[in-house]
Amino acid sequence: MNDNERVELNELISALIDGRASTADQQRLEEMLAASDEARRFYVRSMSMSASLFEYAGEMQSERPEPANVIRVFRWRRMIAPLALAAAVALALVVSKVFVTTGEPGNGEEQPETVARLSGSKDCKWKGASPEPGDELVRGRRLELDSGFAELTFDSGAQITLVGPAVLDLHSAWEAELSRGTLKANVPTEAIGFRVTNPSVEVVDLGTEFSMTAEDGAAEVFVLKGAVEVHPQRAGHDAHGSVLREKQARRFAKAGDSDVRDRERKFQRYAAKIAVERLAHPLNYIRWSFDEGAGDVAGASSNSSTDAHFQLAQSGSAASRWTDGRFGSAVELDGVPALLAKLSGAAGRNIRSVACWIRLPADAAVSGAGPILTLPLNRSAQAWAEFSWNSLPGDGVVGALRMRSGFGTTVGTTGLRDGTWHHIAASFGQSPKGANKPHVKMYVDGRLEPFSMKASGRRKMDLAPEGLAGSLWLGGLPGSSLRAGMAIDELLVADRPMTPPEIRHLVLTNQIISPDVVAAN
Amino acid sequence: MPEQPADRTKELVLLMTQHQRRIFSYIYTLVPDRHSAEDILQETSLVVCEKFGDFRTGTDFAAWACQIAWWQVRAARTKFARSKVVFDDKVLESVAATAAELAPEQTARHEALARCLQKLNPRDRELVMTRYESGVEEAAQRTGRSMVAAYKALARLRKLLHDCVTNALASEATV
Numbered sequence: 001m002n003d004n005e006r007v008e009l010n011e012l013i014s015a016l017i018d019g020r021a022s023t024a025d026q027q028r029l030e031e032m033l034a035a036s037d038e039a040r041r042f043y044v045r046s047m048s049m050s051a052s053l054f055e056y057a058g059e060m061q062s063e064r065p066e067p068a069n070v071i072r073v074f075r076w077r078r079m080i081a082p083l084a085l086a087a088a089v090a091l092a093l094v095v096s097k098v099f100v101t102t103g104e105p106g107n108g109e110e111q112p113e114t115v116a117r118l119s120g121s122k123d124c125k126w127k128g129a130s131p132e133p134g135d136e137l138v139r140g141r142r143l144e145l146d147s148g149f150a151e152l153t154f155d156s157g158a159q160i161t162l163v164g165p166a167v168l169d170l171h172s173a174w175e176a177e178l179s180r181g182t183l184k185a186n187v188p189t190e191a192i193g194f195r196v197t198n199p200s201v202e203v204v205d206l207g208t209e210f211s212m213t214a215e216d217g218a219a220e221v222f223v224l225k226g227a228v229e230v231h232p233q234r235a236g237h238d239a240h241g242s243v244l245r246e247k248q249a250r251r252f253a254k255a256g257d258s259d260v261r262d263r264e265r266k267f268q269r270y271a272a273k274i275a276v277e278r279l280a281h282p283l284n285y286i287r288w289s290f291d292e293g294a295g296d297v298a299g300a301s302s303n304s305s306t307d308a309h310f311q312l313a314q315s316g317s318a319a320s321r322w323t324d325g326r327f328g329s330a331v332e333l334d335g336v337p338a339l340l341a342k343l344s345g346a347a348g349r350n351i352r353s354v355a356c357w358i359r360l361p362a363d364a365a366v367s368g369a370g371p372i373l374t375l376p377l378n379r380s381a382q383a384w385a386e387f388s389w390n391s392l393p394g395d396g397v398v399g400a401l402r403m404r405s406g407f408g409t410t411v412g413t414t415g416l417r418d419g420t421w422h423h424i425a426a427s428f429g430q431s432p433k434g435a436n437k438p439h440v441k442m443y444v445d446g447r448l449e450p451f452s453m454k455a456s457g458r459r460k461m462d463l464a465p466e467g468l469a470g471s472l473w474l475g476g477l478p479g480s481s482l483r484a485g486m487a488i489d490e491l492l493v494a495d496r497p498m499t500p501p502e503i504r505h506l507v508l509t510n511q512i513i514s515p516d517v518v519a520a521n
Numbered sequence: 522m523p524e525q526p527a528d529r530t531k532e533l534v535l536l537m538t539q540h541q542r543r544i545f546s547y548i549y550t551l552v553p554d555r556h557s558a559e560d561i562l563q564e565t566s567l568v569v570c571e572k573f574g575d576f577r578t579g580t581d582f583a584a585w586a587c588q589i590a591w592w593q594v595r596a597a598r599t600k601f602a603r604s605k606v607v608f609d610d611k612v613l614e615s616v617a618a619t620a621a622e623l624a625p626e627q628t629a630r631h632e633a634l635a636r637c638l639q640k641l642n643p644r645d646r647e648l649v650m651t652r653y654e655s656g657v658e659e660a661a662q663r664t665g666r667s668m669v670a671a672y673k674a675l676a677r678l679r680k681l682l683h684d685c686v687t688n689a690l691a692s693e694a695t696v
Contacts, residue, residue: 010683014676016553016607018657026607034612040619044550045630046683048623050653051546052631054555056638057653370642391644394663404643 001038008032009039013046113139114429114439115173117499120151120276125164133279136429141170145181151276152176155441156448157500158194158205159186161274171197173448182213184224184270190447190504197233201252204229204241211270218253220260222270232257280515283502284350285494288341291328298331300341320475323487326357326421327510330489331474339474343376343493351377353498355425355443355506356491360389362419364399364486372486374473375493377405377428385426385440389416396452401442412442412449421489423507427497441497446507448500533573537566540583543627547587550620551594553607561597565590583624591617629693630686637685641678649678 001009012029015021021029032039114136121133127144131137137152145164152160155173162168166181177197187194187205194205196212198219203212208226212219221230223244231241232252244250249260249267260266286302320339323332333339343351358372370388377383383406390402396411401424403410416422425443442449474488490510498506505513544565549558568589576585594613608616638646644664651660652675661671 007680010680011676014672014679017679018652018672018675019554020672030608030612033608033616037619040616041623042683044616044620044623045687046679047550047553048546048627048630049634049679049683049686051542051549052634053649053653055542055631056635057650388643392647392663393665395647402643 001036001042005032005039006042009042010046013043017047017050114155115139115170116152116154118150119153119159119499120149120161120278122149122274122276124148124150133277134281137170139170139172143168143170149274149276151278153499153501154191154194155500156194157188157191157446157504159501160184160196161186161276163274178212178214178219180214182211182270184211184274185209187226188501188504190445190500198252200233200254201257202231202233202241204231206243210244218251220249220251220266222249222260222267223247224267224271278519280518281496282515283494283496283498283512285492285512286343288491289328290322290325290331290489290491293322293329298339325487325489326359326423327490330357330359330487332485332487333475334485341472341474343470343472350495351375351428351493352496353425353427353494354385354387354492355423355494355498355503357421357423357489358416359419359421359487359489360399360417361485362417364389364417370475371473372475372488373491376470376472383428385428387424387426390453400452401444401449403440403442405440409453410440410442410451411453412444413452414444414447414449416444425498425503425506427499427503429497443500443503446504529573532578533570536582537569537586540586542631543583543624544586544590546627547617547620547624548590548594551591551608551613551617552597557597561590561593564597565593568593584621587621587624626690629690633686633689633693634682636689637682640685641681645674645678648674649682 009029009032012021012025012032015025016029029043033043116137118131118133118135118137124130125146125148127146131143137143143150143152143162143166145162145166145168147164149164150162152162152168152170154160154176158174160168160176161184163182163184166183167179168181168183169177169179171177174191174193175195175197179198183196185194185196185205186209187207189207192205192207196203196205198212198214199217201219201221203210203221206227206229208228209224210226210228211222211224221228221244223246225246227243227245229241229243230250230252234254234256247267249263251258251260282303284303286300288298288300290298292298320331320333322329324330331339354373354375356373372387372389374386375384377385385403385405388402388404390396390398390400390411392398395402395409397413397415399415399417401412401414401416403426414422416424423443423445425446427441427443429439429441442451472493474491475486492506492512501518502513505511541562545558545562548561548565549555552558552561565586569586572589576582598613638649641649648660648664648666648671651663652671657668657671657675660666660675661668664671666674
């Protein structure tokens with residue numbers, strides 16, 4: 001077969017597989033197969049490859065990662081029913097046994113999403129299940145605090161101190177409902193838009209500190225710093241809210257809103273600092289500041305004993321170079337980059353959060369989207385992550401941060417292709433009990449990134465990329481190429497999920513916040 | 522199905538599980554339509570269950586099952602409308618012979634394919650995986666391509682993957 005014939009044969013086979021081969025195409029294919037052994041081999045291999053692709057795509061469709069030892073019985077969906085229908089009773093029995101004994105988790109239901117964490121507490125007495133400091137709290141959770149103080153840090157970065165007795169429902173990383181009791185909210189700029197609701201009022205934070213009490217269907221709102229938007233919830237009330245500013249307070253009830261009685265005394269009480277006890281685990285990390293600015297090695301620093309430098313000029317390729325960074329210098333990748341840092345020992349298995357600054361060209365072509373960073377996470381083979389920017393309009397915002405892993409794909413909402421530096425961070429939390437997927441939070445410029453697409457498992461490719469074990473790759477894996485340049489600075493990986501305050505501190509100061517500072521309120 | 526001791530049944534299930542892809546692949550090569558091939562795979566599985574008593578442990582199960590599949594393909598062809606029959610008998614036989622001859626390399630090619638898929642850029646990989654999961658139309662839509670562009674890209678990517686797998690095996694062989 002010459003090259004032209006090979007191209008023609010490939011085209012005919014592809015048409016056949018995609019169900020668009022004409023009768024003439026089929027005749028031509030038959031002719032070629034009859035004439036040449038080489039053509040037949042090409043054909044058989046192509047069809048086998050197609051069969052493999054059906055299988056890989058089918059595996060992606062399964063909702064959950066499978067442990068390596070699970071024996072997949074009759075994965076072709078259409079096979080199961082007829083087999084059962086046939087009088088193959090013994091066979092069916094064994095099939096079900098295999099499923100049971102290999103411990104397949106029940107169904108593919110979405111695991112509850114975590115939205116906040118109990119970050120501090122003091123003398124807490126809870127009604128019902130009592131969360132421990134450090135516990136992740138899932139969406140929909142109701143907290144009933146009989147007495148004491150509990151500090152919650154939402155994934156958005158908003159912090160609420162609940163003063164018992166109080167009842168709070170967690171609706172999302174951006175919303176909680178106070179039906180009874182008192183809370184004090186501290187909302188950094190990254191979490192502007194965080195809201196606390198109540199049957200009588202909805203409070204939207206504009207970057208502040210405020211207190212709110214709720215009792216018998218009425219609520220009082222006190223602004224300690226900054227401003228909030230308040231939307232009374234009475235029927236017939238116009239939808240326009242009003243703004244409450246510093247030192248202002250308002251009472252909201254079904255009958256209407258009014259001034260707060262005993263205002264000064266209450267302000268004094270709420271302004272008082274509430275000291276809670278916080279658990280502050282140290283963060284073990286490895287950082288690459290890329291501040292060398294010359295030479296071909298980017299060294300790592302770490303607070304645990306690890307050396308994991310990047311070798312910049314690989315085999316004489318000029319595809320990576322130094323450039324001005326967000327802090328100091330940075331490294332810029334173009335063409336065939338794939339910079340590798342070998343992570344030794346535990347560092348390669350225990351990555352639970354990653355953060356860096358990246359700069360993508362404003363004109364980065366959609367067809368040029370390539371991985372920014374690929375790294376292994378802890379535990380199973382499915383736990384790895386590849387960051388890129390989204391180039392698929394059907395998957396969400398084009399140009400937004402995209403993370404693909406053995407567990408699924410998520411796409412954020414903030415466009416990154418604008419030629420300026422953006423801070424990206426991701427943390428991989430502990431799964432709620434019983435679930436086997438880690439949950440991921442992405443932060444762009446310190447702000448929790450809403451997902452424009454989250455395909456948990458549906459687009460699963462459960463194989464860890466080749467060459468990933470114990471290594472961290474910048475700009476894709478070996479063999480891949482970046483068609484658009486990118487610059488990267490201040491890369492950090494750490495051994496536990498970073499909290500929103502830690503990420504915020506890192507973005508603002510380029511420093512790791514010390515556990516003592518965290519513990520000291 | 523004749524009664525079989527429990528161990529024997531377990532053996533059957535394991536063998537079917539292990540070799541199912543190879544059997545499917547063989548059928549699909551002869552009947553290049555996914556759904557027809559799956560139907561024939563089901564029928565083949567039933568016959569394999571019935572005749573498992575004839576199978577001698579330790580011999581090549583996949584080859585034995587492919588023999589059964591071959592007769593199922595022949596039988597199915599008489600039922601198919603002309604539109605689904607792609608090859609005449611003579612071509613079918615020579616393709617089947619080639620498929621049997623290439624069977625030993627199949628597992629290695631299957632595994633190399635996974636690595637080659639990883640090397641595709643994300644948009645291309647998305648196109649291929651969506652094509653095989655949900656069809657060309659959805660794949661075109663998801664990746665923002667016209668149908669014609671998707672067909673073209675798929676042909677190009679199949680060739681690319683085919684060559685990648687062949688190269689991977691060749692370089693493994695020389696190491």
